[in-house]
Amino acid sequence: MFKEMRRHLQKLSLQENKDILTKATSGVLAVSGEDGYPYAVPMSFAFDHKRLIFHCAKTGHKLESVLRNDKVSFCVIDQDIIIPKEYTTYFRSVIVFGRTHILLDEKEKQKAFEILAAKYSPNDQEGRLAEIHKLFKQTVIIVLDIEYMSGKESIELKNKT
Template sequence: MFREMRRKKQILSLEESIAVLNNGTSGVLAVSGDNDYPYAVPLSYVYHDSKIFFHSSKTGYKLDAIARNNKVSFCVIDQDNVVPEEYTTYFRSVIVFGKARILEDEVEKRSALEILAARYSPDHEQGRLQEIDDLFKPVCVVELAIEYMSGKEAIELVRKKQGQNN
């Protein structure tokens, strides 16, 4: 159903791909936008239990697009080092594909918000719980259930890892 990566030597393992998602703080959500144009929007997120969670206002372009077509992709760039003298970039990134849904159940929504808030304010539990209480009604939370994940890194990084393992 999903295309296999052409450059198989550059594939990240599942564990490495999950590490990229866990380390990242922002990614780009791509949805099917108006008039068949793709729409990609950067946003903060959290990866948890094979899902991506993000929050939003209750109205807007991305939510309209998700309502029309819940199939989305999400990309996180972990490393992007330009090496001018080699005419290349040492990169590491992950893209996921899955289905997005708005969390309507209050228990699910609160749980996702707590996970998201803990990711960005790990040392401020009381403050983040108060913020969730204050903004619970007007905020929307979206869950992206991952169906396929693909990570890739520059061949130079692959070679460097192989050299360290020898």
């Protein structure tokens, strides 16, 4: 179903992929947009075991796209250092494939919202809960259930380890 990486020596382990998803603060969600055009949008997110959590408004291109076609991918660039003398970059990235769904159950939505908020404001639980309460009804929580993930790093980084 998902193609194996051609340059398998540069493949990151499952744990390395998870570590990158845990620490990254943003990535690019790619969906099937209108008229078959791809639509890729930068997103903040939280990684929760086998799923990614996103939030969005109740209307808009992104939400319409995931409701129309739940198959998406999400890419995180962990590192991208330009090395001019070598005509290359030292990169590390992860791409995730899966299906999305909207959390409709209020308890599930609250829990996912808390996970997302805690990632970006870990030291202010009272403030997080107040913000969630304020935005809860006008916010949609999208969950991406991960079916496949693949990480890759430049051969130069691989050779350093």
